[in-house]
Amino acid sequence: MPSLRAQKAHPDPLDESYIGTISLNKGPLKTAVIYPNSYTLGMSNLGFQGIFYQFATRSAFHANRFFYDPQSPLKTYSPENHFSLGQAHIVLASQSFENDFIYLIEMLRSNRIDPRVDKRLSPFIGVGGAFPTMNPHLFIDTADLVFSGEYESYIDELLLFCSNISPDAQGSKGFSWADADRMMGPFISHKGKIKGDTGTPSPDTLKDPNYSHIITPHTTFSNTFLIEITRGCRFRCRFCTVPSLYGNLRSFTKESLFKAFDLGLSKTKQIGFVSALTTQHPDLKELIHYVNEREGKVSFSSLRIEEIDDEFLELIKDNGQNILTIAPEVASQELKKKVRKSIKIARIFDLVDRSLTLRFKKFKFYFMIGFEEEEEKDLDAIIDLISHVREIALKRAKETRYMPEIILSINQFIPKLKTPLHGDPFIDQKIIKRKMAYLRKHLLPLGNIKINGDDYRENYIQWRLSHGDAELAKRIIDWVGDGFDSKKIYHTLSKRESIHPTAERL
Numbered sequence: 001m002p003s004l005r006a007q008k009a010h011p012d013p014l015d016e017s018y019i020g021t022i023s024l025n026k027g028p029l030k031t032a033v034i035y036p037n038s039y040t041l042g043m044s045n046l047g048f049q050g051i052f053y054q055f056a057t058r059s060a061f062h063a064n065r066f067f068y069d070p071q072s073p074l075k076t077y078s079p080e081n082h083f084s085l086g087q088a089h090i091v092l093a094s095q096s097f098e099n100d101f102i103y104l105i106e107m108l109r110s111n112r113i114d115p116r117v118d119k120r121l122s123p124f125i126g127v128g129g130a131f132p133t134m135n136p137h138l139f140i141d142t143a144d145l146v147f148s149g150e151y152e153s154y155i156d157e158l159l160l161f162c163s164n165i166s167p168d169a170q171g172s173k174g175f176s177w178a179d180a181d182r183m184m185g186p187f188i189s190h191k192g193k194i195k196g197d198t199g200t201p202s203p204d205t206l207k208d209p210n211y212s213h214i215i216t217p218h219t220t221f222s223n224t225f226l227i228e229i230t231r232g233c234r235f236r237c238r239f240c241t242v243p244s245l246y247g248n249l250r251s252f253t254k255e256s257l258f259k260a261f262d263l264g265l266s267k268t269k270q271i272g273f274v275s276a277l278t279t280q281h282p283d284l285k286e287l288i289h290y291v292n293e294r295e296g297k298v299s300f301s302s303l304r305i306e307e308i309d310d311e312f313l314e315l316i317k318d319n320g321q322n323i324l325t326i327a328p329e330v331a332s333q334e335l336k337k338k339v340r341k342s343i344k345i346a347r348i349f350d351l352v353d354r355s356l357t358l359r360f361k362k363f364k365f366y367f368m369i370g371f372e373e374e375e376e377k378d379l380d381a382i383i384d385l386i387s388h389v390r391e392i393a394l395k396r397a398k399e400t401r402y403m404p405e406i407i408l409s410i411n412q413f414i415p416k417l418k419t420p421l422h423g424d425p426f427i428d429q430k431i432i433k434r435k436m437a438y439l440r441k442h443l444l445p446l447g448n449i450k451i452n453g454d455d456y457r458e459n460y461i462q463w464r465l466s467h468g469d470a471e472l473a474k475r476i477i478d479w480v481g482d483g484f485d486s487k488k489i490y491h492t493l494s495k496r497e498s499i500h501p502t503a504e505r506l
């Protein structure tokens with residue numbers, strides 16, 4: 001989970017530009033579209049942008065965006081800021097990460113909104129996104145409706161349902177449960193009732209690609225028109241949530257993408273392809289050429305190295321990317337078999353060698369540690385792999401007179417719900433620290449290598465929430481009510497070994 005520390009608290013809304021001719025309506029229903037994390041992350045999330053766009057452009061609603069701001073007394077930042085979160089009639093929260101649950105509760109409580117569904121008449125609260133789809137149980141006592149699945153499959157019914165919400169219902173909820181029950185989209189009501197199909201998404205829900213409706217310089221991909229080119233994945237890595245949340249690979253047609261590229265190119269020359277695995281789009285090179293022929297540049301979110309040929313490597317370089325990201329995750333045969341992600345080591349060496357001739361400046365490798373059966377030899381396999389990459393770089397450096405930097409991002413394996421490895425144990429901090437120290441000891445002296453680790457405590461909370469149930473949610477709601485901030489909750493949660501994950505697995 002990306003850290004909140006990276007966020008810029010109050011980006012200037014004047015820096016934002018709208019795609020096409022969006023007119024934001026100011027209808028009677030004040031609608032807060034929440035991303036309970038930083039502006040930087042929220043504005044890079046196409047589901048959040050899509051929901052905001054749908055509500056902001058309908059005459060029944062007056063939609064404002066709200067992000068989590070730990071510095072503000074109301075814990076919110078709203079670029080529109082036409083009303084406060086506490087004045088909203090409708091609250092729609094898009095939840096990507098587990099820890100966002102804590103931030104959502106803080107935002108509600110700070111704005112005097114009761115997070116307990118049975119104690120609250122108003123506003124109506126709906127939550128959706130990747131995390132509630134993975135584990136809706138944490139939300140059933142907070143949200144009036146928990147949406148599970150992709151928003152495109154229920155957006156029309158949600159708009160209709162919300163447009164019938166009464167802004168000034170006295171002494172009762174401003175909507176009827178009968179209306180909610182008539183909705184066909186997969187949702188879970190406050191009674192925990194699952195409606196519709198929460199399984200693998202249907203291919204026909206994907207028609208037009210999701211893209212940035214608002215472009216801003218204050219995201220990781222600054223001033224970039226982000227566009228989703230595929231969804232799902234054809235691989236089945238056993239630690240990854242993508243296959244269970246988004247199903248098999250589905251690609252948007254090149255015609256629909258070209259049309260959207262034209263919209264984006266009218267505002268910026270930077271087009272960011274969003275996908276679990278960019279290299280899976282069948283017309284990828286054609287898409288890149290289309291953008292390049294119109295003087296645009298493409299940035300890529302993720303690549304699978306088996307599919308990078310020489311032409312594609314040159315295209316990556318020509319589009320201004322100097323860093324090549326490679327995610328083997330594990331290096332030994334035993335762990336490759338366990339996680340079912342098996343990138344051939346020889347292919348990694350070949351790719352590194354080919355990219356050095358094109359003068360790529362950095363190589364970033366992603367690895368995971370902290371598997372139950374992991375031994376010293378599994379860590380040695382990582383050390384061997386990186387040592388060999390460095391030798392290749394040294395050899396090439398004699399011709400190119402340039403030594404690239406090798407960055408290792410070593411993350412703890414978190415057994416997530418809805419993955420085949422969900423029942424694996426979460427490994428103790430002491431063991432993780434020892435493994436990290438071992439890798440640092442053997443890799444750093446080689447030179448030109450940087451190692452970044454992640455935050456153990458954040459990982460632990462992520463794991464707890466990933467498996468969390470209504471009981472855990474209740475405790476967090478009470479702690480926030482007692483004035484705990486997220487820091488104190490992190491601290492308390494990581495001490496309370498008695499709360500074990502008991503969520504029913506969907």
Ligand code: SF4
Binds near residue numbers: 237241
């Ligand atoms: S880790 Fe990457 S390749 Fe593997 S299933 Fe997930 S998205 Fe697909």
